[in-house]
Amino acid sequence: MPPAPRRSPPRAARRPTPRPWPGQSARLLIDLVAGGLLETAAELLRLRGISSDRLLAxxxxxxxxxxxAITILERHLEWLLQEHPLATESHEPTRTGTVVIASGNPAAQIAHWHRAMVRFTHQDEAHAVQRLAPCPRCGGPWLAEARDLRLVNGLSYIECQNTDCGALLTQPEYDEHVRSLIGGVPTQAPARRPVTLDAGVRQAVEEVLRGVLTDDRTPPGHPDGAPGGTAA
Incomplete structure (x- = not known):
């Protein structure tokens, strides 16, 4: 008599993967921050011997x-950041094997909420600000705010990203260039006037230039084959 055929065990029914509903990511972020604020404020009141009935009503x-919760944290912020029992704990999470335990330091928690909100709103992305006026030297549409070069007051240069040109303009020079275009008068890239620097500033500038000149990075190519790369 032939052996009975073996039957494979029944497979568990696969549940369909739930699709995210509109606004789910924003709701999760709100739950993280609002829930964290409420929990931190309630813990603060408990540690300071203050009733939290009104907060948790x-x-x-x-x-x-x-x-x-925000009002409570603002009123007790100095105590929260300096006198809290975990105020001296490292901001770095504790790792035990594959388990990661977040820091209990209130300052680390606040920084975590801030980073999450900055990433969610894309405020951490530093895009190059494109300028609409053509370059006064080569005429190409590659003017953008410089990412590396900064003026003394923190303002950025406006540079031509055409590697064969490389014109540099300050904001007032760019504004004058735009006014000349509107008035129909062509302009040339302004000539650089010599600047007198004291010894300390000159040494600092030389060190910065030395670091730039020894950088081997190659600027990215333009996707359309144009010279230089235009930032997105």
Whole structure:
């Protein structure tokens, strides 16, 4: 008599992967920050011997409850950052094998919320600011704010990203260039006037230039084959 055929064990039914609903990522971020604010404020009140009944009262809208938590943290901020039992704990998370335990330092928690919100709103992306006026030297549409060069007051140069040109303009020079274009008068890239520097500033400038000149990075090519790369 032939052996009975073996039956494979029944497979567990696969559940369809739930699709994210509109606004889910924003809701998760709000839950992280608002929930963290409420938990930190309640813990602060407990440690300082203050009743948290009003903060944790039921039937209160999320907006009002979050505002109460923020008010409490603002009033006790100095104690929270200096006198809290975990205020001296490292901001770095503790790693035990594959388990990562976040820091209990209130300052580290606040920094974590801030980083999450900055990333979510894309405020951490430093895009090059494109300028619409053509370059006064080569006429190409490659003017953008310089990412590396900065003036003494912190303002950035406006540079032509055409590697064969490389014209540099300050903001007032660029504004004058735009006015000349509007008035129909062509302009040339302004000539650089010599600047007298004291010994300390001259040494600092020489060190910066030495570091730039020894950098071997090659500027990216333009996607259309034009000289130089235009930042997005």
């Amino acid at each position: 039921t039937g209160v809208r999320e907006e009002r409850r979050t505002n109460r």
